[in-house]
Amino acid sequence: MLTCSVYPAYFALLNTCVCFLFQDDDEYVGFSSLPEQVHRKAVKRGFDFTLMVVGETGLGKSTLVSSLFLNPDLYKDRKLSGAEERVKKTVDIEKKAMDIEEKGVKLRLTIVDTPGFNDAIVGEQNWRTVEEYIQQQFEQYFKDETGLNRKNIKDQRVHCCLYFLSPLAHGLRQTDIQFMKRLHDKVNIVPIIAKADTLTPSEIRRLKNRVLEEIEKHGIRTYDFPECDSDEDEEFKQQDKELKAATPFAVIGSNTLIEVSGKRVRGRLYPWGVVEVENPQHCDFSKLRQFLISTHMQDLKDVTRDVHYENYRARHIKEQLNRQSRERTKLKRDSTPNIEAVQEQDMLLEQKEQEINRMKEMLAKMQAQLETKTAHMNGAH
Template sequence: MSNHDAASPTEGYATSGDYSNGSTLPAIPNGSMRDVATSINGSANRAASLASQQTYPASNIAPPQVSRKQLMGYVGFANLPNQVHRRSVRKGFQFTVMVVGESGLGKSTLVNTLFATPLYPAKELPPPSAEPAKTVSIESISADIEESDVRLRLTVVDTPGFGDYVNNDSSWKPILDNIEARFDAYLDQENRVNRSKMVDNRVHACLYFIQPTGHTLKPIDIEFMRRLHTRVNLIPIIAKADTMTDEEVTQFKARVLADIRYHNIQIFQAPTYEKEDEETLAENEEIASRIPFAVVGSTTIIKTPDGRTVRGRAYPWGVIEVDNEEHCDFVKLRQMLIRTNMEELREHTNLFLYENWRTDKLIAMGVEQDQSVFKEVNPAAKQAEERAMHEAKLSKMEAEMKMVFAQKVMEKEAKLKQSEEELYARHREMKDALDKQRMELEDKKRRLESGRPLTPEKSNTRKKGFLRT
């Protein structure tokens, strides 16, 4: 557990943000969204990775030949991630989360607990004479919150009335229509001439609250997730987990996951990337093992018997601590939703869920792409194709590296052989010189021992006659 998770919920309150209408947000704890920027920073690296794996559509334009070059000095493009980070922080971020579940499961309380600010005011119960609504309604609330100079436009979409009627047939339809209407609005923005100010109101995550029955998923739960799992990132949550024992929670989680697998329902899983450090991999595995998250929500500050101040619920038999991983999975839910994978949720919504819907929408409208210009493909197939091309690229690079290595080895061996021959030649030359010097010394030694001069004597014979000098 990180230090942020272990921090007291009452420590260090940040400066409040402002609503668009001029009212002021309540002060929020610094620890509630400290890692929003951290979850975004990896987007630049992932974008660079995707760019390196880019595929080219079938056309008359051949892909360029890419070669690897070595820089002779510092250029500066290694600062690109920092530039992306500065621009993102300056622009701010948008995140939309939808909460779905029956009334009384603590949806509003959990949202207030997650973001450590009262987004939802206290609700007043309607009088018995009030006539209940006939259909599911969609309500949304937006707030601008700021933490460590990172601004976030948070939108929470609520679905009051879901599952509260005797006949819940098609109760999922207004929710699905709302999600697709947001896709439509984003598509209209993409089709505008001026796209400089695009607002992303698409739903990036859906927290689905499961009633803690302790048995299996109800038909309405299965039908809802089957209808929406291709349109939104589903995150199943077992509400009010403090009504069950630890053993009951474990068994209920196993039954819920079995139902999800049986009906081929896709729920959001934290992705893993190459070259991830062991700590991140272990953290993702720990989060995945807690799905569906059994949570308890509370914004009430209470004091434990040992004197600690915590967020939780007080019962006659003890205290349930919201931020204690031994009591519930709230910390892991917050870690996955906000501190670790908020950008992953946004990215998966944009690249997969929205693109799949957009493809189906355009095909239904009779729009056909020119295959010589664009190649309309399934995102999953495109990802597989990119992976295959990336693996082929790696194989080619590996072969080139092996060839270069073999050439370097041959050059080194030739150089060593030449040096060896030069050493042998020098050795022979020095040996011949030493042999010659040794022979001369031995000759001088013999002359000394025999009494003969070391050098021949000059002739003293004098010439006679008139030629004598």
């Protein structure tokens, strides 16, 4: 896969090579320029990406996101809650949008944060708020794509969820298991071991192995790295192999610039030395950024569109059909006469008719008797 920065050069080179191969061919048509046309339109339109970060307070989510996208002011207006407030607080959804441009390529990035996660006493609230938000974005996209105006649909679907794990835990906690199992079929979950500078390298390796074992044990489906194509170069294959081996990423975030050996780097200063955020020997920050932005951003979007959204769309359409079927059945039932009631009514009508006939017979007899009596009286006179 290619980074945004190499797209222009790649497509220009591809078009040049193809044109060179066919310039002397009488049957050359010119459709080899299609990749360049697609690239030009895509760059003009720009790209969208929505990243969700989930984890309990104090794991450095905001700092990591600010470090990833080199924006230290992203959360400058946030107010931290006290311990008592956090216990009573429910999970909030906080969105931050930013436009990034790199070498002519524009990216509209939306960061969805979840302050208050795992702070409340009621654990169910943790995943429910996040699940509802993800569902709402699917619903809105479905509504837009089935509407009359489909020209400027905004894709607010969550393409990736960075789930932060505590470095103090010895694996997955019940909250972690519950959250990931509830949402693994709705969003690409990428587990992150936060604050890796609190662990030794051997402790990080043990924690990573334990997390992977428990993910498999509980049937949790995290983001699945796609297999490399056979025609990929060896350098990319090796790069992809290293990214897979690094999961779950153990990261450190910092917006502080520290001078190390005459060079200013982002890191954390301790009495025993400096932890460099972008040093692969110190943590997986660089690998996470490479995975998230340079190599797998488009695949995360593709999986969201082709798997998670399609699953939602199929469920939604099925629910609509079932609901319509139930409504038609109810309408038919309401409009169909009640046979027992009709039969009872017919019986009553028949009884009344029989009673009327008996009364008619009685009246006829009385009339005949009256006429006979009148005739006798007239004969006697």
